[in-house]
Amino acid sequence: NAGVTQTPKFQVLKTGQSMTLQCAQDMNHNSMYWYRQDPGMGLRLIYYSASEGTTDKGEVPNGYNVSRLNKREFSLRLESAAPSQTSVYFCASSDGGYLGDTQYFGPGTRLTVL
Amino acid sequence: GQQVMQIPQYQHVQEGEDFTTYCNSSTTLSNIQWYKQRPGGHPVFLIQLVKSGEVKKQKRLTFQFGEAKKNSSLHITATQTTDVGTYFCAGRGTGANNLFFGTGTRLTVIP
Numbered sequence: 001n002a003g004v005t006q007t008p009k010f011q012v013l014k015t016g017q018s019m020t021l022q023c024a025q026d027m028n029h030n031s032m033y034w035y036r037q038d039p040g041m042g043l044r045l046i047y048y049s050a051s052e053g054t055t056d057k058g059e060v061p062n063g064y065n066v067s068r069l070n071k072r073e074f075s076l077r078l079e080s081a082a083p084s085q086t087s088v089y090f091c092a093s094s095d096g097g098y099l100g101d102t103q104y105f106g107p108g109t110r111l112t113v114l
Numbered sequence: 115g116q117q118v119m120q121i122p123q124y125q126h127v128q129e130g131e132d133f134t135t136y137c138n139s140s141t142t143l144s145n146i147q148w149y150k151q152r153p154g155g156h157p158v159f160l161i162q163l164v165k166s167g168e169v170k171k172q173k174r175l176t177f178q179f180g181e182a183k184k185n186s187s188l189h190i191t192a193t194q195t196t197d198v199g200t201y202f203c204a205g206r207g208t209g210a211n212n213l214f215f216g217t218g219t220r221l222t223v224i225p
Contacts, residue, residue: 041217045213
């Protein structure tokens with residue numbers, strides 16, 4: 001099992017460009033999450049999907065959109081990238097309900113917006 | 115809004131010394147989780163605490179959940195170089211939908 005996979009690993013964008021970060025899990029988990037990690041800020045939840053077909057905003061959703069394509073895949077889209085979105089993005093998944101579940105993280109995408 | 119604060123932000127110890135990181139929430143938590151992130155890596159789940167006053171041990175690691183369920187600590191006895199990384203607590207408020215991560219404590223172990 002690969003667990004949680006993310007593509008790409010690294011990306012450099014210019015301000016205003018768009019891109020989609022891909023995430024897939026092969027653990028048959030119901031819930032999936034997108035976090036961003038900034039120095040000194042810990043991990044902050046952007047969006048989550050408690051189950052296939054549902055998505056909800058997290059702590060910092062502005063400037064992002066998500067799609068839960070199927071049970072395995074959860075993508076994060078930046079429509080018009082800004083330098084403030086320079087960060088490391090982690091996708092995670094968990095089994096069952098999202099309350100109190102162990103989260104399994106992907107390797108991360110390091111995004112720089114110039 | 116809910117906040118989870120973690121101290122210290124950084125800690126340097128000599129190999130063999132003990133290490134403790136503390137996590138404090140502004141609100142009562144339904145549970146708390148601890149994760150470890152190695153340099154350049156991703157967070158990896160260590161443990162979850164649910165009950166008031168709960169104490170759990172994993173070899174040299176001891177995790178505690180406060181009686182009021184608003185704070186937690188992770189203590190490492192006799193640190194080793196393999197303990198290097200950033201330790202995060204993550205708390206979920208009662209009735210809350212999100213898991214709020216602390217800012218993390220970066221541990222450096224000097225051989």
